[in-house]
Amino acid sequence: MKYIEQLLKGNKPVNLWLYLPFPLFFVGLMFLNWIGTKMLHQSTSEIIRANIELYGKNINFLMTVGPMIFMLLMLLAWVLGVQKQSFISLTTSRSKIDFKRIGVSFGIWSLCIIAMFIFQYISNPGNFEFNLKFFPFLGFLVIAIILIPLQVAFEEYFLRGYLMQAIGLASKSRFVALIITSLLFGLLHLANPEVEKLGYSIMIYYIGAGFLLGIMTLMDEGIELALGFHAANNLIGALLVTSNWTAFQTNSIFLDLTPVEEGSSAADLLIQVGILFPLLLLLYSRIYKWNDWKSRLFGKVLTPKP
Structure with a gap:
């Protein structure tokens, strides 16, 4: 049985209305948070700076990722307890x-992140400052190893798990599920300080990453590869290098001092999304022998006849 059709396991009836309360609750909280920020007349960057x-x-x-941990517990309680x-x-x-799939995906993308950082450092060493402070870094390392996988788990289980299965079953289309969950990702x-600093061109990366993770999920019939990639992206990135204007401003090893106007351009983002991500999918397809791309990405979700 394929991944989206897991909801039909055991030929049990699926009440799709039960898939509305949690997303509405989560989106409502996000909206209230956005309204609160606007009422304070402060940017996200200013709020983060004040908290630091x-x-x-x-x-x-902890304050940044803590709510995601709470949402993960809420999601699992709803899925396991209410929807059974x-x-x-x-x-x-x-x-x-x-x-093993999670580990392989984590390892491959970790190596890519480190390789890209080394290339950037060699090309422009003046844009980076060695920032390692042993005890603050050690404290952050412990926190990050525990909390980032949980934060990542919420995003993946909510979007590539819960919503992808529900939307796929409701629309009977794998492609519709891929489109909606990738755009939502x-x-x-959208409220990240990166958008504020770099402009809406950064959405090329975020939406492109959403499609990458969604394609991984549909082609591999599970979210293990997406979990590994996403965990590596957030954990290794937060430990290795951060800046003073990103969502994650951490006690990282290096500090990125690149002027904002010299940061990721639309062309750079298109290279990563249009070249690196497809190469990564090609590598995974060789490792896991993916086939029948058309059916897995564009096929219908098969439901039993009444």
Whole structure:
């Protein structure tokens, strides 16, 4: 049985109305948070800067990712307790979760991140400052190793799991599920300070990453590869290099001092999304012997006849 069709496992009836409350609750919270920010007449960057001055970078990081941990617990309680869906069927079409897939995906993208950083550092060493402070970094390392995988898990289980399965079943289209969840992934990052500093061109990356993760999920019939990629992207990135204007401002090893106007241009983003991401998908397709791309990405979701 394919990943989206996991909802039909055991020929149990699926009440699609039960898939509305949690997304409405989450979107409502995001909207209230946005309204609150507007009422304070402060940018996201200013709020983050004020929190860092008051509490320090590690506590600010806890405040940033903490709500996502709460939302993960809420989501799992709803899915497992109310909708009675198994955790494995929310994760994969396989009989058990493939942790090796998570590790392989994490390792491959971690190497890519480190390689890209080395290239940037060699090209423009003056744009980076060695920022390692042992004890603050050690504290952040412990926090990050625990919390970032949980933050990533919420985004993946909510978008590539919960919503992709529900939208796929409701629309009977794998492609509709891919389109909607990928666009939502981008929109969830709309309030990030990166958008404020770099402009809406950064959405090329966020939406492109959403499509990458969605294609991984549909082609591999599970979210293990997406979990590994996303965890590497957030964890290794936060530990290795951050700046004073991104969503994650952490006690990282390096500080990126690149002037904002010299940051990621639309062309740079298109190269990453249009070249690097497809190459990554090609590599995964060779490793896991993906085939029948048309059916897996554009095919109908098969539901039993009444």
